[in-house]
Amino acid sequence: xxxxxSLFGIKEKEASKSVPKVHSSIHTSNLDLDIHPPLTVSxxxxxxxxxxxxxxxxxxxxxxxxxxEIFYVGxxxxxxxNTFHEKAYEAEKIRKLYDTSSRFxxxxxxxxxxxxxxxKEITRILNETNDRLTNRIIxxxxxxxxxxxxxxxxxxxxxxxxxHLYVSEIEEHYFGMKSRTFDKVNSExxxxxxxxxxxxxxxxxxxxxxxxxxxxxxxxxxxxxxxSKIIQSKFAKSVTAWIYIGDDYLSSYQxxxxxxxxxxxxxxxxxxxxxxxxxxxxMIEETKIVASEKVVVNASHNRVPLTDIRNLxxxxxxxxxxxxxxxxxEIERKAAHFDKAIELxxxxxxxxxxxxxxYRSYAMTYRKLKDYDNEIAIINEAIEREKDANNxxxxxxxxxxxxxxxxxxxxx
Numbered sequence: 001x002x003x004x005x006s007l008f009g010i011k012e013k014e015a016s017k018s019v020p021k022v023h024s025s026i027h028t029s030n031l032d033l034d035i036h037p038p039l040t041v042s043x044x045x046x047x048x049x050x051x052x053x054x055x056x057x058x059x060x061x062x063x064x065x066x067x068x069e070i071f072y073v074g075x076x077x078x079x080x081x082n083t084f085h086e087k088a089y090e091a092e093k094i095r096k097l098y099d100t101s102s103r104f105x106x107x108x109x110x111x112x113x114x115x116x117x118x119x120k121e122i123t124r125i126l127n128e129t130n131d132r133l134t135n136r137i138i139x140x141x142x143x144x145x146x147x148x149x150x151x152x153x154x155x156x157x158x159x160x161x162x163x164h165l166y167v168s169e170i171e172e173h174y175f176g177m178k179s180r181t182f183d184k185v186n187s188e189x190x191x192x193x194x195x196x197x198x199x200x201x202x203x204x205x206x207x208x209x210x211x212x213x214x215x216x217x218x219x220x221x222x223x224x225x226x227x228s229k230i231i232q233s234k235f236a237k238s239v240t241a242w243i244y245i246g247d248d249y250l251s252s253y254q255x256x257x258x259x260x261x262x263x264x265x266x267x268x269x270x271x272x273x274x275x276x277x278x279x280x281x282x283m284i285e286e287t288k289i290v291a292s293e294k295v296v297v298n299a300s301h302n303r304v305p306l307t308d309i310r311n312l313x314x315x316x317x318x319x320x321x322x323x324x325x326x327x328x329x330e331i332e333r334k335a336a337h338f339d340k341a342i343e344l345x346x347x348x349x350x351x352x353x354x355x356x357x358x359y360r361s362y363a364m365t366y367r368k369l370k371d372y373d374n375e376i377a378i379i380n381e382a383i384e385r386e387k388d389a390n391n392x393x394x395x396x397x398x399x400x401x402x403x404x405x406x407x408x409x410x411x412x
Contacts (some may be wrong), residue, residue, distance in 0.1 A: 049111060057114035059105040059121060062091060064274050070131045073121050075114040090170050147173065154179040157206040162272035163247040175248060182272040185279040189241040189269045192232040199246040207274065208284045215338040219273055222280035233262060241269045242379060243276055299377035303346050311352030318352020325351065326358050338365050354385055356393050363400055372408035376401055
C-alpha cells in the first residue's frame with residue numbers, strides 16, 4: 001500500500017493504530033427494516049480487493065451540473081460510471097431529480113490504486129468542501145461525516161422531550177425535506193397500539209436520562225389502566241396508533257405510512273412514548289382533581305381573607321415583614337408545637353409572605369394534626385396564588401392535595 005501512504009503522508013505503523021469506528025448508525029430490529037443502511041467509517045482504504053491484475057480501473061464522481069456539487073465518488077471498470085447503482089439509494093434519487101453528469105478523477109489504474117485514490121478523493125471532499133456525499137463508507141481521516149447526519153435544523157435532543165422524526169443533511173439539502181414532530185396524542189387512538197422499537201440508539205439516554213426501561217414499564221401500565229390493548233404487529237387491522245420508543249428518519253416513517261395505506265387503507269396516528277407517558281399521567285391526575293373537587297371541604301380557621309393581607313402587591317415588603325414569622329414557625333413545627341406554628345404561619349401570611357415554602361409548611365403541619373380540611377383549603381389557596389410558579393411546585397402541591405383528599409375520605 002505504498003501508494004496509499006504517499007497519498008495520506010502517514011506511516012504504516014500509525015495507520016495500524018487507527019481502529020475502524022462505527023458512526024452512530026441506524027440499527028434495525030428483525031421486524032423493522034430501514035431503507036437507510038448503516039453508515040461506517042473505515043481506517044483502511046474503502047472498497048474490497050478482488051485480486052484483479054487489470055490496469056484499466058478508474059475513479060469517477062457524480063456531480064450536479066448547475067451547482068457542480070459532488071454527491072458520489074466511485075471506482076470501477078468498463079461502463080460502471082454510467083450504470084444504475086442499486087445500493088447507492090440516495091445517489092440514484094439525486095440522479096433522477098437533477099441534471100447530473102460524471103467525470104473521471106484518474107484512469108488506467110490498478111485495483112489497489114483505484115481503491116486508494118477513491119479514499120483520497122472522498123477525504124478531500126469532506127475535508128475541503130461543503131458537498132454532501134452519499135457514499136455510505138467513508139475514510140477514517142475525514143474531518144466531518146458525510147450527509148447522513150441529522151440536519152442542523154433538526155431540534156436537539158432534550159430530556160423528557162419527544163424527539164423529531166428527523167431528516168438527514170442529504171434529504172434536506174437535495175430533496176427539501178424538513179423534520180416533523182410526532183402527532184399530538186388523541187385518547188381515542190390509544191385503543192390498540194403497537195410499539196415501534198426501531199432506532200433504539202445511545203441518543204435515548206438523553207431523552208430518558210438513562211432510564212428507558214422505567215419509562216417503558218410505566219407507560220405500558222398507564223396504557224393498560226387506560227383500557228388500551230398492546231398489539232405486536234404495526235400493520236394489524238385493529239391498530240389505532242404507533243408509539244415510537246426511539247426516533248427515526250422521516251423517510252422511513254413515510255415508507256411505513258405508505259405500507260399502512262396499502263395494507264390497511266389508512267394512515268396510522270404516530271406518537272412518541274414520552275408524549276403518551278405525559279398525556280396519560282396528566283389525564284389521570286386531572287381525573288383525580290375533578291374527583292377531588294366534589295369533596296366537601298369544611299375548613300375552620302382564623303386566617304384573614306386574601307383581600308385583607310398586607311403588602312399584597314409588594315412582594316419585597318411582604319418577604320421582609322413576613323418571613324421572620326415563618327422562620328419562627330418552622331422552629332415550632334419541628335419541635336412539634338403545631339398550634340403555635342400555625343399561629344406564626346398566619347402572621348407570616350398576613351404580612352405578605354407567600355413563598356411556596358410557607359404553604360408547604362402549612363400543609364405539613366395540618367397533615368400532622370390530621371386536619372385534612374385545612375390542608376386541602378390551604379393547598380387550594382397556594383395553587384391559586386402560585387399559578388405562575390414552576391411546574392414542579394404546582395405538581396407537588398397537586399399531588400399533596402390528592403393525598404390529603406384520600407386521607408380525608410378514609411377518615412370519613
